[in-house]
Amino acid sequence: MRFSPATIDVPAGDRLVIRLHNTGTDTHDLVLETGARTDRLRPGGRDTLDAGVVGRDLSGWCSVVGHRQMGMVLAIRVTGERPDRSTAHDHGSAAGTGATDGGSGDTRDGRSGDTRDRGSAAEAFDPMAEPAPGFTARDAQLPPVTAPSGPRLHRRTLTVTEAVTEVAPGVRQKLWTFGGTAPGPVLRGRVGDTFEITLVNDGTIGHSVDFHAGALAPDRPMRTLQPGRSLTYRFTATRSGIWMYHCATMPMSLHIANGMFGAVIIDPPGLPDADREYVLVQSEFYLGAQNATADPDKIRAGRPDMVAFNGYANQYDHDPLTARAGERVRVWVLSAGPDRPSAFHVVGGQFDTVFREGAYALRPGGAERGGAQVLDLPPAAGGFVELTFPEAGTYPFVTHVMTDAERGAHGVFRVR
Numbered sequence: 001m002r003f004s005p006a007t008i009d010v011p012a013g014d015r016l017v018i019r020l021h022n023t024g025t026d027t028h029d030l031v032l033e034t035g036a037r038t039d040r041l042r043p044g045g046r047d048t049l050d051a052g053v054v055g056r057d058l059s060g061w062c063s064v065v066g067h068r069q070m071g072m073v074l075a076i077r078v079t080g081e082r083p084d085r086s087t088a089h090d091h092g093s094a095a096g097t098g099a100t101d102g103g104s105g106d107t108r109d110g111r112s113g114d115t116r117d118r119g120s121a122a123e124a125f126d127p128m129a130e131p132a133p134g135f136t137a138r139d140a141q142l143p144p145v146t147a148p149s150g151p152r153l154h155r156r157t158l159t160v161t162e163a164v165t166e167v168a169p170g171v172r173q174k175l176w177t178f179g180g181t182a183p184g185p186v187l188r189g190r191v192g193d194t195f196e197i198t199l200v201n202d203g204t205i206g207h208s209v210d211f212h213a214g215a216l217a218p219d220r221p222m223r224t225l226q227p228g229r230s231l232t233y234r235f236t237a238t239r240s241g242i243w244m245y246h247c248a249t250m251p252m253s254l255h256i257a258n259g260m261f262g263a264v265i266i267d268p269p270g271l272p273d274a275d276r277e278y279v280l281v282q283s284e285f286y287l288g289a290q291n292a293t294a295d296p297d298k299i300r301a302g303r304p305d306m307v308a309f310n311g312y313a314n315q316y317d318h319d320p321l322t323a324r325a326g327e328r329v330r331v332w333v334l335s336a337g338p339d340r341p342s343a344f345h346v347v348g349g350q351f352d353t354v355f356r357e358g359a360y361a362l363r364p365g366g367a368e369r370g371g372a373q374v375l376d377l378p379p380a381a382g383g384f385v386e387l388t389f390p391e392a393g394t395y396p397f398v399t400h401v402m403t404d405a406e407r408g409a410h411g412v413f414r415v416r
Contacts, residue, residue, distance in 0.1 A: 001062070001072040001250065003030070012080045016051040026206045026224055026249065028067065030074065032060045040064070042226050054078055064205055066254035069296040121171050121287035122305040127314060127407060129169035137319035138310045142186065142277040142332065145267060151192040158184065159200040160207045160260075164291050168306060168313040168408065173285070174293050175259035176203060176247070182259030182311045183281040183336065184245070187213075190267050191240055197233045201225040206249050211235055212380065213243035213264040224249045240268040241358045242279075242332050242382035251296070256338040257286050258294045259311070263334045263382070268355065274386065275327035280309045280344070282399060282409055283336040302339055307404040309411055316397075316411025323389055323415050330386045331397075337379030343400035344375040346387060346413065351375070353386035374400055389415040 001024070010016050022028050022041040030049055031037040038047040051058070060074035061067070158178045165175050165182065178184030187195065199209050206224040214235020221233045246252070247260035263281055284304035288295040298304070306313050323329050330353075335342035351372040354362040362372050364386075375385050389395060395413040398405035 001026075001028075001067050001070040003060075003062075003072060003074045006073070007075045007077060009077050009079050010054045012055060012078045014054060016054050016076065018049045018051060019046065020049060021046050027064060027226060028062045028072070029064065030060055031063045032058055032076075034058060037063070051076070065258075065293050066251040066296045066299075069254075069300050070251050119290050121173060121290045121292070124290060125168050125171050125287060125306055125313070125407075127168075131169045131315075131318050135315075135318055137315040138181075138312065140278045140280060140310060140316070140321060142188070142265070142279045144273070144277070145188055145190060151194065152189065154187065154189055154193060154195045155198075156185075156187065156195070157198045157200060158209065160203045162203050165259075165311075167285060167308065167311065171287065171306075171313075172291050173258075173287065174291055176207065176255065176293075177259050178209070178245075178262055182261070183283070184260075184262030186263050186265065186279055187245075188265040188267070189237055191237055191269060193266070194234065194236045195264070198230060199225065199233060200230040201227050203227055207255065207260065208248045209233060209245060210248040211243070211245045211264060213237050213241075213245070213266060218248070222248045237264075237266045239358055240266045242266075242334050242384065244334055244336055244380045244382065246336070251299075253299050253338045254294060254296055256336065257284065257299050261336040263332070263336075265332060274330035276323050277330045277332070278321055279332040279334070280397075280411075281311075281334045281336050282307065282309055282340075282342045282344075283311070284308075284338070284340045284404070285313075285408075299338070304340065304404075304407075306407050307340060307399065307409040309409055313408030314410050320394070320412045320414040321397075323413055325389050325391050325415055328386060328388055329413075330384055332382065332384040333375055333377060334382040335377035335379055339379055340404060341379060341401065342375075342377045342409075344377070344385065345373060345398055345400040347396040347398065348393070349387045349389060349395055349397075349413075351385040351387050354383065355385075356383035357381055389413065392416050 020030050020038050022045045029038050029040045038049045058076040062072040167173050175182045201207050206226050208224045210222045243264045245262050247255035285306040286294045286298035287305040333344045352364040354372045392415050397411050399409040
Protein backbone atom coordinates (compact mmCIF):
# COMPACT_ATOMS: atom_id res chain seq x y z
CA MET A 1 0.00 0.00 0.00
CA ARG A 2 2.04 2.87 -1.36
CA PHE A 3 1.79 5.97 -3.53
CA SER A 4 4.27 6.07 -6.39
CA PRO A 5 5.98 8.45 -6.36
CA ALA A 6 5.76 8.84 -2.59
CA THR A 7 7.31 12.33 -2.73
CA ILE A 8 6.46 15.15 -5.12
CA ASP A 9 8.74 18.20 -5.42
CA VAL A 10 6.92 21.40 -6.42
CA PRO A 11 8.57 24.77 -7.08
CA ALA A 12 7.28 27.33 -4.64
CA GLY A 13 4.23 29.19 -5.97
CA ASP A 14 3.35 26.62 -8.63
CA ARG A 15 -0.05 25.05 -8.95
CA LEU A 16 -0.14 21.28 -8.39
CA VAL A 17 -2.59 18.91 -10.08
CA ILE A 18 -2.37 15.20 -9.17
CA ARG A 19 -3.82 12.52 -11.40
CA LEU A 20 -4.44 9.43 -9.29
CA HIS A 21 -4.64 5.96 -10.84
CA ASN A 22 -5.48 3.01 -8.57
CA THR A 23 -3.41 0.10 -9.89
CA GLY A 24 -3.87 -1.92 -6.69
CA THR A 25 -6.38 -4.60 -5.74
CA ASP A 26 -8.33 -2.66 -3.10
CA THR A 27 -10.20 0.64 -2.84
CA HIS A 28 -8.04 3.72 -2.21
CA ASP A 29 -8.19 7.51 -2.27
CA LEU A 30 -5.93 10.50 -1.63
CA VAL A 31 -6.59 13.14 1.02
CA LEU A 32 -4.35 16.17 1.58
CA GLU A 33 -4.04 17.89 4.94
CA THR A 34 -5.67 20.95 3.35
CA GLY A 35 -8.90 18.99 2.93
CA ALA A 36 -8.58 18.48 -0.82
CA ARG A 37 -9.36 14.89 -1.75
CA THR A 38 -10.24 12.46 -4.49
CA ASP A 39 -13.19 10.12 -4.58
CA ARG A 40 -12.79 6.55 -3.34
CA LEU A 41 -11.42 4.62 -6.31
CA ARG A 42 -11.97 0.95 -6.93
CA PRO A 43 -9.17 -1.00 -8.65
CA GLY A 44 -8.49 0.54 -12.03
CA GLY A 45 -10.22 3.82 -11.13
CA ARG A 46 -8.83 7.30 -11.86
CA ASP A 47 -9.45 10.78 -10.45
CA THR A 48 -7.85 14.21 -10.46
CA LEU A 49 -7.03 16.29 -7.39
CA ASP A 50 -6.32 20.01 -7.79
CA ALA A 51 -4.10 20.95 -4.85
CA GLY A 52 -3.99 24.61 -5.91
CA VAL A 53 -0.97 26.90 -5.59
CA VAL A 54 1.48 25.26 -3.20
CA GLY A 55 3.29 27.56 -0.81
CA ARG A 56 4.39 25.09 1.88
CA ASP A 57 5.12 21.43 2.45
CA LEU A 58 2.02 19.25 2.62
CA SER A 59 1.25 15.68 3.59
CA GLY A 60 -1.35 13.34 2.15
CA TRP A 61 -2.63 9.84 2.77
CA CYS A 62 -5.21 7.22 1.85
CA SER A 63 -8.17 7.68 4.18
CA VAL A 64 -9.48 4.10 4.01
CA VAL A 65 -9.17 3.01 7.62
CA GLY A 66 -5.79 1.44 8.35
CA HIS A 67 -4.19 2.22 4.98
CA ARG A 68 -2.28 5.25 6.25
CA GLN A 69 -0.78 3.12 9.02
CA MET A 70 0.24 0.57 6.37
CA GLY A 71 2.43 3.22 4.76
CA MET A 72 0.11 4.78 2.19
CA VAL A 73 1.32 8.38 2.66
CA LEU A 74 2.40 11.11 0.27
CA ALA A 75 4.84 14.00 0.88
CA ILE A 76 4.64 17.23 -1.14
CA ARG A 77 7.84 19.24 -0.78
CA VAL A 78 8.20 22.86 -1.82
CA THR A 79 11.49 23.74 -3.52
CA GLY A 80 13.04 27.14 -4.12
CA GLU A 81 12.11 30.41 -2.49
CA ARG A 82 8.69 30.30 -0.89
CA PRO A 83 6.25 33.13 -1.61
CA ASP A 84 5.18 35.55 1.06
CA ARG A 85 2.17 34.13 2.91
CA SER A 86 0.38 37.48 2.65
CA THR A 87 0.07 37.07 -1.14
CA ALA A 88 0.34 33.34 -1.81
CA HIS A 89 -2.76 31.17 -1.95
CA ASP A 90 -2.70 28.67 0.97
CA HIS A 91 -5.38 26.11 1.64
CA GLY A 92 -4.70 26.20 5.38
CA SER A 93 -4.37 23.21 7.73
CA ALA A 94 -6.41 20.18 8.55
CA ALA A 95 -7.63 21.83 11.72
CA GLY A 96 -9.03 24.71 9.69
CA THR A 97 -10.74 22.60 7.04
CA GLY A 98 -11.99 19.57 8.89
CA ALA A 99 -9.75 17.18 6.91
CA THR A 100 -9.33 13.82 8.58
CA ASP A 101 -7.64 10.49 7.97
CA GLY A 102 -9.23 7.07 8.16
CA GLY A 103 -7.81 6.65 11.65
CA SER A 104 -9.70 9.48 13.29
CA GLY A 105 -12.81 10.73 11.56
CA ASP A 106 -13.53 9.85 7.93
CA THR A 107 -17.26 9.64 7.33
CA ARG A 108 -16.87 7.11 4.53
CA ASP A 109 -15.24 4.37 6.59
CA GLY A 110 -17.48 4.58 9.62
CA ARG A 111 -15.73 7.34 11.56
CA SER A 112 -18.43 9.95 11.10
CA GLY A 113 -17.93 13.49 12.32
CA ASP A 114 -15.33 15.06 14.59
CA THR A 115 -14.08 12.65 17.24
CA ARG A 116 -13.97 15.51 19.75
CA ASP A 117 -17.76 15.68 19.59
CA ARG A 118 -18.21 11.95 20.08
CA GLY A 119 -15.82 11.16 22.91
CA SER A 120 -13.41 8.33 23.40
CA ALA A 121 -14.79 4.81 23.68
CA ALA A 122 -11.71 3.87 25.73
CA GLU A 123 -12.56 6.54 28.28
CA ALA A 124 -16.16 5.28 28.38
CA PHE A 125 -15.06 1.71 29.14
CA ASP A 126 -15.48 0.78 32.81
CA PRO A 127 -14.91 -2.92 33.59
CA MET A 128 -17.18 -2.59 36.63
CA ALA A 129 -20.08 -0.99 34.75
CA GLU A 130 -23.45 -2.75 34.73
CA PRO A 131 -25.34 -3.22 31.45
CA ALA A 132 -28.88 -1.92 31.04
CA PRO A 133 -31.72 -3.84 32.71
CA GLY A 134 -32.81 -6.84 30.68
CA PHE A 135 -29.34 -7.43 29.24
CA THR A 136 -28.92 -10.82 27.56
CA ALA A 137 -25.49 -12.19 26.73
CA ARG A 138 -24.67 -13.82 23.42
CA ASP A 139 -25.78 -17.44 23.51
CA ALA A 140 -22.62 -19.50 24.07
CA GLN A 141 -24.37 -22.88 23.95
CA LEU A 142 -23.20 -25.09 21.11
CA PRO A 143 -25.90 -27.20 19.47
CA PRO A 144 -24.82 -30.77 18.66
CA VAL A 145 -24.32 -32.10 15.16
CA THR A 146 -27.71 -33.69 14.55
CA ALA A 147 -27.28 -34.91 10.96
CA PRO A 148 -26.88 -38.64 10.34
CA SER A 149 -23.38 -40.01 10.10
CA GLY A 150 -21.57 -39.76 6.79
CA PRO A 151 -20.32 -36.76 4.79
CA ARG A 152 -22.67 -33.80 4.67
CA LEU A 153 -22.82 -30.60 2.61
CA HIS A 154 -23.21 -27.40 4.63
CA ARG A 155 -24.40 -24.37 2.65
CA ARG A 156 -24.23 -20.95 4.29
CA THR A 157 -24.29 -17.33 3.17
CA LEU A 158 -22.08 -14.90 5.09
CA THR A 159 -22.96 -11.29 4.36
CA VAL A 160 -20.46 -8.60 5.32
CA THR A 161 -22.27 -5.74 7.04
CA GLU A 162 -21.29 -2.71 9.10
CA ALA A 163 -23.10 -1.94 12.34
CA VAL A 164 -22.64 0.25 15.39
CA THR A 165 -22.67 -2.26 18.24
CA GLU A 166 -22.39 -2.05 22.00
CA VAL A 167 -19.30 -4.01 23.07
CA ALA A 168 -19.41 -3.08 26.79
CA PRO A 169 -21.85 -1.03 28.87
CA GLY A 170 -21.90 2.43 27.29
CA VAL A 171 -19.19 1.56 24.72
CA ARG A 172 -20.18 1.52 21.05
CA GLN A 173 -18.02 0.67 18.07
CA LYS A 174 -18.71 0.46 14.34
CA LEU A 175 -17.88 -3.18 13.60
CA TRP A 176 -17.37 -4.96 10.31
CA THR A 177 -19.15 -8.28 10.65
CA PHE A 178 -19.80 -11.62 9.01
CA GLY A 179 -23.54 -12.14 9.22
CA GLY A 180 -24.23 -9.21 11.52
CA THR A 181 -22.35 -10.43 14.61
CA ALA A 182 -18.78 -10.29 15.88
CA PRO A 183 -17.67 -13.03 16.28
CA GLY A 184 -19.45 -14.33 13.21
CA PRO A 185 -21.74 -17.36 13.34
CA VAL A 186 -20.28 -20.64 14.58
CA LEU A 187 -20.21 -23.37 11.92
CA ARG A 188 -20.05 -27.02 12.98
CA GLY A 189 -19.56 -30.33 11.22
CA ARG A 190 -17.61 -33.56 11.11
CA VAL A 191 -14.47 -34.75 9.37
CA GLY A 192 -15.40 -35.38 5.73
CA ASP A 193 -18.11 -32.70 5.59
CA THR A 194 -18.01 -30.13 2.80
CA PHE A 195 -18.75 -26.46 3.39
CA GLU A 196 -20.02 -24.22 0.61
CA ILE A 197 -19.92 -20.63 1.83
CA THR A 198 -21.22 -17.72 -0.22
CA LEU A 199 -19.54 -14.47 0.84
CA VAL A 200 -21.45 -11.28 -0.01
CA ASN A 201 -19.82 -7.90 0.60
CA ASP A 202 -22.49 -5.40 1.63
CA GLY A 203 -19.88 -3.17 3.30
CA THR A 204 -18.32 0.06 2.08
CA ILE A 205 -14.74 -1.19 1.55
CA GLY A 206 -13.09 -4.39 0.33
CA HIS A 207 -13.28 -7.58 2.42
CA SER A 208 -12.49 -11.29 2.08
CA VAL A 209 -12.57 -14.51 4.10
CA ASP A 210 -10.01 -17.19 5.01
CA PHE A 211 -11.25 -20.47 6.49
CA HIS A 212 -8.50 -22.24 8.41
CA ALA A 213 -10.72 -25.37 8.44
CA GLY A 214 -10.00 -25.96 4.75
CA ALA A 215 -6.72 -26.58 2.94
CA LEU A 216 -6.61 -25.04 -0.55
CA ALA A 217 -4.66 -22.49 -2.56
CA PRO A 218 -5.74 -19.03 -1.34
CA ASP A 219 -5.28 -17.20 -4.66
CA ARG A 220 -8.94 -17.00 -5.71
CA PRO A 221 -11.23 -17.97 -2.79
CA MET A 222 -9.48 -15.58 -0.39
CA ARG A 223 -9.34 -12.64 -2.79
CA THR A 224 -10.64 -9.24 -1.71
CA LEU A 225 -14.19 -8.47 -2.84
CA GLN A 226 -15.19 -4.91 -3.53
CA PRO A 227 -18.59 -3.70 -2.21
CA GLY A 228 -21.50 -5.34 -3.99
CA ARG A 229 -19.50 -8.42 -5.06
CA SER A 230 -19.79 -12.04 -3.94
CA LEU A 231 -17.98 -15.36 -4.29
CA THR A 232 -18.47 -18.99 -3.33
CA TYR A 233 -15.84 -20.60 -1.11
CA ARG A 234 -15.89 -24.41 -0.99
CA PHE A 235 -13.74 -26.63 1.20
CA THR A 236 -13.82 -30.10 2.74
CA ALA A 237 -12.99 -30.55 6.42
CA THR A 238 -10.31 -33.23 6.60
CA ARG A 239 -9.06 -32.61 10.16
CA SER A 240 -10.80 -31.99 13.47
CA GLY A 241 -10.48 -28.98 15.75
CA ILE A 242 -11.89 -25.53 16.31
CA TRP A 243 -10.66 -23.47 13.40
CA MET A 244 -10.60 -19.72 12.94
CA TYR A 245 -12.04 -17.90 9.95
CA HIS A 246 -11.35 -14.22 9.34
CA CYS A 247 -11.08 -11.44 6.79
CA ALA A 248 -7.74 -11.65 4.98
CA THR A 249 -7.78 -8.16 3.45
CA MET A 250 -4.92 -5.89 4.47
CA PRO A 251 -4.34 -4.52 6.99
CA MET A 252 -5.47 -7.91 8.28
CA SER A 253 -4.86 -6.96 11.92
CA LEU A 254 -7.39 -4.14 11.62
CA HIS A 255 -10.03 -6.20 9.85
CA ILE A 256 -9.81 -8.90 12.53
CA ALA A 257 -9.72 -6.38 15.39
CA ASN A 258 -12.81 -4.69 13.97
CA GLY A 259 -14.93 -7.83 14.20
CA MET A 260 -14.22 -9.99 11.16
CA PHE A 261 -13.58 -13.41 12.68
CA GLY A 262 -15.43 -16.55 13.74
CA ALA A 263 -15.11 -20.26 14.47
CA VAL A 264 -15.63 -23.52 12.59
CA ILE A 265 -15.85 -26.59 14.84
CA ILE A 266 -15.04 -29.97 13.32
CA ASP A 267 -15.71 -32.74 15.84
CA PRO A 268 -13.00 -35.31 16.47
CA PRO A 269 -14.20 -38.77 15.35
CA GLY A 270 -15.98 -40.54 18.19
CA LEU A 271 -16.44 -37.40 20.27
CA PRO A 272 -18.63 -38.46 23.21
CA ASP A 273 -21.68 -36.50 24.24
CA ALA A 274 -21.39 -33.89 26.98
CA ASP A 275 -24.21 -32.70 29.22
CA ARG A 276 -23.50 -29.11 28.23
CA GLU A 277 -21.32 -27.65 25.51
CA TYR A 278 -20.23 -24.03 25.19
CA VAL A 279 -18.03 -22.07 22.79
CA LEU A 280 -16.01 -18.98 23.77
CA VAL A 281 -14.11 -16.89 21.23
CA GLN A 282 -11.59 -14.53 22.81
CA SER A 283 -10.57 -11.32 21.07
CA GLU A 284 -9.23 -7.89 21.91
CA PHE A 285 -10.58 -4.41 21.18
CA TYR A 286 -8.56 -1.35 20.23
CA LEU A 287 -11.21 1.25 20.92
CA GLY A 288 -11.53 4.32 18.74
CA ALA A 289 -14.02 7.11 19.19
CA GLN A 290 -17.57 6.24 20.17
CA ASN A 291 -19.49 4.83 17.18
CA ALA A 292 -16.24 4.54 15.20
CA THR A 293 -14.03 1.75 13.93
CA ALA A 294 -11.01 0.37 15.78
CA ASP A 295 -7.99 2.63 16.25
CA PRO A 296 -5.27 1.55 13.77
CA ASP A 297 -2.50 3.26 15.73
CA LYS A 298 -3.32 1.26 18.87
CA ILE A 299 -3.31 -1.94 16.84
CA ARG A 300 0.13 -1.21 15.41
CA ALA A 301 1.40 -0.36 18.89
CA GLY A 302 -0.14 -3.51 20.42
CA ARG A 303 -2.18 -1.55 23.00
CA PRO A 304 -5.65 -3.10 23.41
CA ASP A 305 -8.15 -1.33 25.66
CA MET A 306 -10.41 -4.32 26.23
CA VAL A 307 -10.47 -8.12 25.86
CA ALA A 308 -13.70 -10.12 25.66
CA PHE A 309 -15.27 -13.52 25.21
CA ASN A 310 -17.79 -13.61 22.34
CA GLY A 311 -17.57 -9.92 21.56
CA TYR A 312 -18.78 -8.19 24.76
CA ALA A 313 -16.68 -7.46 27.85
CA ASN A 314 -17.65 -9.37 31.02
CA GLN A 315 -21.00 -10.35 29.53
CA TYR A 316 -21.14 -13.73 31.32
CA ASP A 317 -20.67 -11.99 34.65
CA HIS A 318 -24.05 -10.36 34.06
CA ASP A 319 -25.74 -13.32 32.34
CA PRO A 320 -23.83 -16.42 33.56
CA LEU A 321 -23.35 -19.74 31.85
CA THR A 322 -25.14 -22.51 33.73
CA ALA A 323 -24.54 -26.13 34.74
CA ARG A 324 -25.45 -28.65 37.42
CA ALA A 325 -23.03 -30.21 39.86
CA GLY A 326 -21.71 -33.48 38.48
CA GLU A 327 -22.56 -32.73 34.84
CA ARG A 328 -19.87 -33.09 32.18
CA VAL A 329 -19.28 -29.65 30.66
CA ARG A 330 -17.27 -29.15 27.48
CA VAL A 331 -15.96 -25.67 26.64
CA TRP A 332 -14.53 -24.96 23.20
CA VAL A 333 -12.17 -21.97 23.15
CA LEU A 334 -10.75 -20.08 20.16
CA SER A 335 -8.09 -17.41 20.56
CA ALA A 336 -8.99 -15.06 17.71
CA GLY A 337 -6.56 -12.27 18.59
CA PRO A 338 -5.51 -10.62 16.40
CA ASP A 339 -2.49 -10.51 18.73
CA ARG A 340 -3.22 -11.63 22.28
CA PRO A 341 -3.00 -15.25 23.48
CA SER A 342 -5.55 -16.93 25.73
CA ALA A 343 -4.92 -18.96 28.89
CA PHE A 344 -8.40 -20.26 29.64
CA HIS A 345 -8.94 -21.18 33.30
CA VAL A 346 -11.96 -21.94 35.48
CA VAL A 347 -11.52 -20.79 39.06
CA GLY A 348 -12.33 -23.71 41.37
CA GLY A 349 -12.41 -26.19 38.49
CA GLN A 350 -9.97 -28.78 37.16
CA PHE A 351 -9.93 -30.11 33.62
CA ASP A 352 -9.81 -33.88 33.13
CA THR A 353 -9.83 -33.56 29.32
CA VAL A 354 -7.74 -31.21 27.18
CA PHE A 355 -7.92 -31.17 23.37
CA ARG A 356 -5.60 -28.62 21.81
CA GLU A 357 -4.95 -27.98 18.12
CA GLY A 358 -6.21 -31.32 16.84
CA ALA A 359 -4.90 -33.67 19.53
CA TYR A 360 -5.76 -34.78 23.06
CA ALA A 361 -3.22 -33.58 25.62
CA LEU A 362 -5.21 -35.15 28.48
CA ARG A 363 -8.01 -37.71 28.68
CA PRO A 364 -9.87 -39.00 31.74
CA GLY A 365 -9.18 -42.40 33.26
CA GLY A 366 -5.39 -42.39 33.01
CA ALA A 367 -3.42 -44.31 35.61
CA GLU A 368 -1.99 -41.10 37.06
CA ARG A 369 -5.40 -39.36 37.10
CA GLY A 370 -3.71 -36.19 35.96
CA GLY A 371 -5.51 -32.91 35.54
CA ALA A 372 -4.99 -29.55 33.91
CA GLN A 373 -5.60 -26.00 35.08
CA VAL A 374 -5.32 -24.03 31.84
CA LEU A 375 -5.88 -24.31 28.11
CA ASP A 376 -3.06 -22.23 26.66
CA LEU A 377 -3.65 -20.93 23.14
CA PRO A 378 -1.59 -18.55 20.99
CA PRO A 379 -3.47 -16.34 18.53
CA ALA A 380 -5.54 -18.36 15.99
CA ALA A 381 -5.27 -21.56 18.06
CA GLY A 382 -8.17 -23.46 19.59
CA GLY A 383 -9.30 -26.52 21.49
CA PHE A 384 -11.65 -27.68 24.19
CA VAL A 385 -11.59 -28.70 27.83
CA GLU A 386 -13.99 -30.81 29.88
CA LEU A 387 -14.72 -30.72 33.59
CA THR A 388 -17.36 -31.53 36.17
CA PHE A 389 -18.22 -29.09 38.91
CA PRO A 390 -18.01 -30.76 42.34
CA GLU A 391 -20.72 -28.73 44.03
CA ALA A 392 -23.15 -25.87 43.57
CA GLY A 393 -21.70 -22.38 43.51
CA THR A 394 -20.33 -19.62 41.31
CA TYR A 395 -17.17 -20.48 39.35
CA PRO A 396 -15.44 -17.60 37.52
CA PHE A 397 -13.68 -18.28 34.22
CA VAL A 398 -10.94 -16.07 32.83
CA THR A 399 -7.94 -15.86 30.64
CA HIS A 400 -5.07 -16.23 33.10
CA VAL A 401 -3.29 -13.41 31.30
CA MET A 402 -4.60 -11.47 34.24
CA THR A 403 -4.38 -7.96 32.82
CA ASP A 404 -6.66 -9.17 30.01
CA ALA A 405 -9.07 -10.76 32.49
CA GLU A 406 -9.20 -7.43 34.31
CA ARG A 407 -10.14 -5.62 31.12
CA GLY A 408 -13.05 -7.79 30.14
CA ALA A 409 -12.08 -11.45 29.50
CA HIS A 410 -14.04 -12.73 32.49
CA GLY A 411 -17.30 -14.57 33.15
CA VAL A 412 -18.87 -17.06 35.55
CA PHE A 413 -20.51 -20.45 35.60
CA ARG A 414 -23.53 -20.58 37.88
CA VAL A 415 -23.75 -24.17 39.12
CA ARG A 416 -26.82 -25.55 40.86
